[in-house]
Amino acid sequence: MTYIAKPSLHHPSLERNAVGFTRRDYEGRISTLCAGCGHDSISASIIQACFEIDLEPHRLAKFSGIGCSSKTPDYFVSPAHGFNAVHGRMPSVLTGANIAAKDLIYLGVSGDGDSASIGLGQFCHAVRRGVNMTYICENNGVYGLTKGQFSATSDKGSKAKKGAENKDSAIDLVMLALQLGATYVGRSFSGDKSQLVPLIKGALSHKGTSFIDVISPCVAFNNHVGSTKSFDYVREHNEAVNRMDVISPRAPIRADYKPGELKEVVQHDGSILRLRKLEDDYDSTDRNAALGYLARKAAEGEIVTGLLYVDPEASDLHDSLNTVTCQLNKLTDQELIPPLSALEKINASLR
Amino acid sequence: MKPIVATNDFVVKFANVNGSGSASANGMFAKVILRMGVPVGARNIFPSNIQGLPTWYEVRVSEAGWLGRRGGVDLMVAMNPQTWDADLKEIMPGGYLLYDSSKPLPASKFRDDITIIGAPLTELIATEFSIPRERQLFKNICYVGVLAQMLGLESDTVKQLLTEEFKGKDKLIEPNFRAFELGRAYAEANIPPIGLHVNRSDKVGDRIFAEGNDAAALGAVYGGATFCAWYPITPSTSLAESFQKYCTMLRKDADGKNRFAIVQAEDEIASIGMVMGAGWAGSRAFTCTSGPGISLMNEFVGFSYYAEIPAVIFDVQRGGPSTGMPTRTQQSDLLLAAYASHGDTKHPMLFPGNPTEAFEMGAQAFDLSDFFQTTVFVMLELDIGMQEWLTEPFKWDEKRRLNRGKVLTYEHLEQGVPFGRYRDVDGDAVPYRTYPGTHPTKGSYFTRGSSHDKDARYSEKGEDYTEGMERLLRKWETMKSHVPAPIIKKAKKRTPDGVIYMGSTDPAMEEALCAMESHGIHLDALRVRAFPFNNEVFDFIRDHEQVFVVEQNRDGQLKSLLVNEGGVHPARLVSVLHYDGTPITARFIIKDITEKLQAGQAAALPEKAK
Ligand SMILES: Cc1ncc(C[n+]2csc(CCOP(=O)(O)OP(=O)(O)O)c2C)c(N)n1
Ligand code: SF4
Secondary structure, X not given: OOOOOOOXXXXXXXXXXXXXXEHHHHEOOOOOOOOOOHHHHHHHHHHHHHHHOOOOHHHEEEEXXXXXXXXXXXXXXXXXXXXXXXXXXXXHHHHHHHHHOOOOEEEEEEEHHXXXXXXXXXXXXXXXXXXXXXXXXXXXXXXXXXOOEEOOOOOOOOEOOOOXXXXXXXXXXXXXXXXXXXXXXXXXXXXXXXXHHHHHHHHHHOOOEEEEEEEOOOOOOXXXXXXXXXXXXXXXXXXXXXXXXXXXXOOOOOOOOOHHHEEEEEOOOOOEEEEEEXXXXXXXXXXXXXXXXXXXXXXXXXXXXXXXXXXXXXXXXXXXXXXXXOOHHHOOHHHHOOOHHHHHHHHHXXX | OOOOOEEOEEEEEEEEEOOOOHHHHHHHHHHHHHHOOOOEEEEEEOOOOOOOOEEEEEEEEEOOOOOOEOOOEEEEEEOOHHHHHHHHHHEEEEEEEEEEOOOOOOHHHOOOOOEEEEEOHHHHHHHHOOOHHHHHHHHHHHHHHHHHHHHOOXXXXXXXXXXXXXXXXXXXXXXXXXXXXXHHHHHHHHOOOOOEEOOOOOOOOOOEEEEHHHHHHHHHHHOOOOEEEEOOOOOOHHHHHHHHHHHHHHOEOOOOOEOOEEEEOOOHHHHHHXXXXXXXXXXXXXXXXXXXXXXXXXXXXXXHHHHOOOEEEEEEEEEOOOOOEEEEEOOOOHHHHHOOOOOOOOOOEEOOOOHHHHHHHHHHHHXXXXXXXXXXXXXXXXXXXOOEEEEOOOOOOOOOOOOOOOEOOHHHHHOOOOOOOOOOOOOOOOOOEOOOOOOOOOOOOEEEOOOEOOOOOEOOOXXXXXXXXXXXXXXXXXXXXXXXXXXXXXXXXXXXXXXXEEHHHHHHHHHHHHXXXXXXXXXXXXXXXXXXXXXXXXHHHHOOOEEEEEEOOOOOHHXXXXXXXXXXXXXXXXXEEOOOOOOOEHHHHHHHHHHHHHOOHHHHOOOOOO
16 A cells, blocks of 8 residues: 655656656556566556656546556556546446546556456446546456455466466456457557557557456466466467557657558547557457457467557447537536526426 | 215226226326316326236325325226226225226126216227227227216316327327217216216416426436436336436537436446546436445445545335335335445435425435535435326526535636645535546545545545544534425424424325314424434424324334434334335324324323433
């Protein structure tokens, strides 16, 4: 738990981004997670991503449920409002806030216990509604905060620290998100910042539901031999389908790759996702192909990472609700309260 | 047995089969009488299924204006062979029975102390209509025709109503007229006048005939709610549907875009979660549900209490426990709502007594929840929510502004107004908040359900925790003078006895008080309209030797709250409990209170508290 605030002194020569903030402005309180916990690396990637896409820190709204992972929003982007909800129910809270104040950038952080067990329903429904958010699952295959029980993403046959074997099949949140209509889906590894940071940047720029599953080893309860979510296991079985750069609308475009290897995807906000193919036959804009590919690779025991699917033309929940351009929380009394004449008409209709 | 003779003062009950389309004919019957200026109290008693089971509609015609249920039936319109025996039994001696005599019933099926009236409805309809569904529907309008003739209802008024009802579906008007005339003409030729009659009067005034759920939804619109997240459950569903209807009517901008959002959530937990998120981000949001839904929402309601997030929940109460009686009325969610969730919590509740109050409280709940930053329950009941009541017209003061409570804006923060999320700056224990995204460097905070200090930082220090919890209690005290005050009616004579009640009990209670007064039983009466209880409630109890607490649940939940929150000696409160799922009647109240008074409840009571 955080008791200590970080000193707020900034070195004058710190690099500033286009909106005038330094990397320090995206930091949070000092983490109290175990040293080496994968979740802290993800926080660092979030900080870097927000800095690099020039997001004004207060325009972020960060949400989580309950668990070690869900504590992390306190450890990044302090100038943003944060909401630590109840166990597994973050998606509904985020949805409600998004409906009230749609101009902010919504980031939900959750764990595999939070998302795949108690919160599986809410996860599914937020995704199928197309809530405009980035949902990151910090997936360590165990319940960290309650000290090491199997979670619903633990692979069948994987071993707990004390040797017990998991007999249940795992829920693959990436497959689920794809099936449910998420319009930006990625998987990464907390230890691979060079892959994770652009993945988060692209997600934050995406309009629609972005889901990123990040394998995030729990050094206290799930980093042993026999675990399929340990640092070593993930490094050995990780197979990336692509590498990505995100170019924000303002940044100059430099061509680093040969055209044949490169796919450029322009998103709603003008940002460009540059996907450098590592896997020849992988097309990140084909949902069904992605599902088939993931199923094949899962059977081979490989963990596929990268940007697995994106629909740059996606719409979101506000489009389906046909809400006004102005945020609902900014509507004035005049816009909200119908005139007296309307009430009189209603009275008359009831006589 | 002398037949009952009464003008503008009797009870008609319709026994039908659910799904037979009788609801609109029965509603029309009530509305014709209202249009003739005679007050009507109407109640739909329906089963928890879509088709086939028995359903009843009871209409109390009362020139004197008694709108509660009276008890007993003067004229039974028995259209359901399945419930024939029970329906027959309910008729008062000297009363009347109208039945479909197309297929004659054996004489043993009748009573000889009532007047039996047969009308061959099925036969009459068969001569004019050929499609089976039409025959079914027009049979209903046909018995309205028979009744109109028997009771002296104005045909023109019926026809006017039919014309309004089928506006836009003009093809249906003529056959309805025909079916109505068939019944009316048959009665004119074959049924001698009976003792019951309706005469035009002027006792309805400008009152309206409205359902509580519809009224509450309209209240939410006027109260500035922009978001409803809900999950279907009887008897609250029509509230969300009405909100949709009124928003579509009143909340579109020039481009046809919605100044509102409605989400049918996947369950009640998600509904309240969304409401939490929206309330936190500064929109007025609500959900509507019933007991089972509140059970599910508990964890978030406790969260709202502790993290101080506004939310409004309309609880349309039905018969519990468990799935209980989904289509019957009760007042049995009080304790559930008052203390929802684990740990020390309490939540304000409003108790509308009629649809007009459902409208007013429907709007007021949002001001209260924004100001006090907590969940506010509007405790409706099926009897108010899903029944049409004759009620005062809805009123709105155009000068009224929505009270958003203590919200710091960009300008405040720029001017250097200090911000600490859970600080008691004004001494009323109500803290300030900011909406997300307000200011680049100031005013952000972290919301959590775990223990926190005054600046919303995680803290497990005992003193930070107790300080927060004590402030919440002080906030509760502040609330007492902000919630609607009780309504007190003094008896004509000084009396040591009082009665406390709430919600839908109001009309039956008014009538009971009047009747008891005419028999020399005097009771001062107090209608509770909110929790936390205003101090006047406890003054009232203190000023009386014994107080009857009339409520519609088994365990005396209102009594428990009074004892618990006011330190009242339990023996000074005498429970009068009605909980079979039907709306309480004046006769029940009179009988129970009179018996308890005669049994000398007072004598057994301890000394009046000082
Ligand atoms: C309703 C409820 N049930 C159980 C808990 C206990 N609990 C706290 S965290 C947690 C699991 C967290 O696991 P995960 O989401 O995987 O996060 P991690 O700690 O592994 O990052 C549980 C079961 C709770 N807080 N609330
Ligand atoms: S218990 Fe595991 S998940 Fe929790 S902080 Fe420690 S390493 Fe991270």
